Amino acid sequence: MARPADRITIGETSITYLADGFGAHNPDTMMPGVDWTAHPGVLDDGQLVLTFGSFLVRAGNRNILVDLALGDMDVEIPGLAHVKGGELLRSLAAEGLSPDDIDTVVYTHLHLDHIGWTSDVAPVPNEPGKRTPSGLTFSRARHLMARAEWEYWTRTAVGEMGGPDAEATIEPLDGVVEFVRDGDTIAPGVTVADTSGHTPGHLAVVVRDPSGAGDESVFIAGDIFHAPVEIADSTCVFSSDVDPDQARAVRDRVLRRPDTVIAAGHFTTGVFGRVTPAGGGYAWTPVGQAPPAA
Template sequence: MPHLAEQSRFTLGGTTITYLPDGYGAHHPDTMMPGVDWAAHPGSLADSLLVLTFGAFLVRTGDQNILVDLALGEMDVDIPGVARLKGGELLRSLAAEGLSADDIDTVVYTHLHLDHVGWTSDVAPVPNGPRTRTPTGLTFARARHLMAQDEWRYWSARTGELGGPDADVVLKPLEGVVEFIGGGDTIAPGVTVEDTSGHTPGHLAVVVRDPSGAGRESVFLAGDIFHAPVEIADPNLSFSSDVDPDRAKAVRDRVLERPDTVIAAGHFPHGVFGRAVPTGDTYTWTTVDGSPSSR
């Protein structure tokens, strides 16, 4: 078992942002991030694999319980030449916060890649796997389900594409339910979304601030703007699933320059809350307890 990010919390006034682990992926690094000189980034790989954590962020503000992304889902599968994917812990992580699926009133998707939609329905979207059950409903049946319209349109025209949302267990259960949001929209007091398209055509980030207005600090829930700390050390790198690599890089540059920002990077296995600290002409990822991670 690789080292995985643990359940953790960051607080802004009366608002809490909690990372809820679901599982992990052990990826072939040269498949996911081709051309990287991994020797120049010690500590980035574990047993020659790029380990990414899968999970969701729970934002509790006022009487609202918001989930940002729905992780991987219940699966344990090998994709030859790509990764081993293992998930299934999200509802147990949620229960550790004293909540059940019925307590969630809003789901926000940063985007619709496989590892961000896994708990959409009561059947996990196992890639290339046999379908043994038909979905009977949404996991978070009482919640609004929000995403960018460009994201929905893009994937609705590309059903069956590896890495995208499964048509039967993700897209169809959302038909007639999904609501569209865009950059600048407010989800709850102190919780807004930003257009960060590039990794996918409708990628969104969620920004959380203290709704009382006290303090300038914000938490930036980054989705797949960052997959690993190596992208903070070298923002010019591209991830294999970036639809528009140049635009994705421009978004990374913009986020790294944000002042007073804690980045919530849900794929980072050694801690998902941290800051990008300027170090010469680059940045170092430093977790919020002050312990540097991979460089």
């Protein structure tokens, strides 16, 4: 499993994975058509286990959270998954920070497991008698996303399963959310990139050394990747991809980026890694491990 202290530095900027929880998913529902026998060791007792968390980017005096994880919930979703969260604020405290210390929140997209700490009420699926949120968890922070993402979930896909809850997420953000576009800089060395496909306004966050001393970057990928099988098998389709062909094209483009560490927040083997060509595709190597033999 990914650990709360999973961290990488680039220049004087640090990116730390803050664990919130995990989910055990039905693999055939999540990635239909995959031959799991061709990927030994990926499933855990027949389940596809994904981690949930956020990335803390410390750039100068800035404290940025990329995504807000699952939230404080322990839920069985019939036929799909058992998901459990609730650790994010403790993981943040372990870094010496409180919610008031966060100045910026960037959403890669608004699926349920990336928005759970938006307010003080977790958006539990189909929960009766929900509490009314009293405000944003990170009330001093700017909340940023792509305009296309906001418009999709507030106009086109209102109430769709897996999307943001109106009371717990949309209403607290309404009037507060700010929109960013491909290439916008949100902090020194920190930019956003249009990676729409998984959802219509999906963003990635790219972190570089603002001093320009090195060429390497860290690419916080959101849901471009969910598990290393998507790196090994380019034909994979994830069940919640709004545009599967575009999502696959984005994935292939990211895999070809030079000098890049990918930050994949759902990976259980370590969320920071590099990709190397392997056969007709690619292999994932967590940072700190040796790449597989050619």
